[in-house]
Amino acid sequence: MNPNEDTEWNDILRAKGILPPKEGPTEDDLFNAHDQAVREAQDKHLSDKDLDELDELEDEEDEAVLRHYRQQRMDEMKALADRSKYGELRQISEPDYKREVTEGSKDTFVVVHLFRDSLPACKLINHHLSELARRYPTVKFLKIVSTDCIHNYPDRNLPTLLIYGHGELQQQLVGMHSLGGTSARVGDLEAVLRVHGALPDAPAGRAGAQDESDEDYESDQGAKPDSDSDYD
Structure with a gap:
């Protein structure tokens, strides 16, 4: 007698507990049956x-x-x-902040530069951020006048970068010493932002763009700054 056969006698024995319940079909059995039915159809x-x-x-x-x-x-x-819808450094004002930064950082990282146009260090960082925005078009790069963002924010703290991600402030970098030093190049700032998780591993920009960007900026300024006084 085969206890797994579907016979009336086996059903009676199962009902009385003499035979164990018949095992149901396994996941493989169901898959094979479905596959066979599809092929037959x-x-x-x-x-x-x-x-x-x-x-x-x-x-x-x-x-x-x-x-x-x-x-x-x-x-x-x-x-x-x-x-890849960004690709440039954009300036915002106080009314834009919540939408562009806090809410905008839910989908991507946002780097915000608190700056003043009169400070050479801020001009340098704006130049570098413009280049990084082209290299990393999936990251949103923004700038805002410091006192528009935080009233009475002291110039001695500039430049300041705020890194937002997942809808929250992740990191605050205050002063040139935290951004690669007073003579920071694009690559220095890039490394700082990557350490803090703001940049993906692979840039979209072409190789060698870093040196050319730095040279272009230094040419525009007449000479590379070698004094800390402009950045204090």
């Missing part, structure tokens, strides 16, 4: 097709596959475009 669907109809059906299936991959690729490109 496909075979039945194709069994009455002639060669021309089969060729036409094959073309339609090929087109469906192409449409699927085309749509998938378009979705991937759109997602990349959505993430």
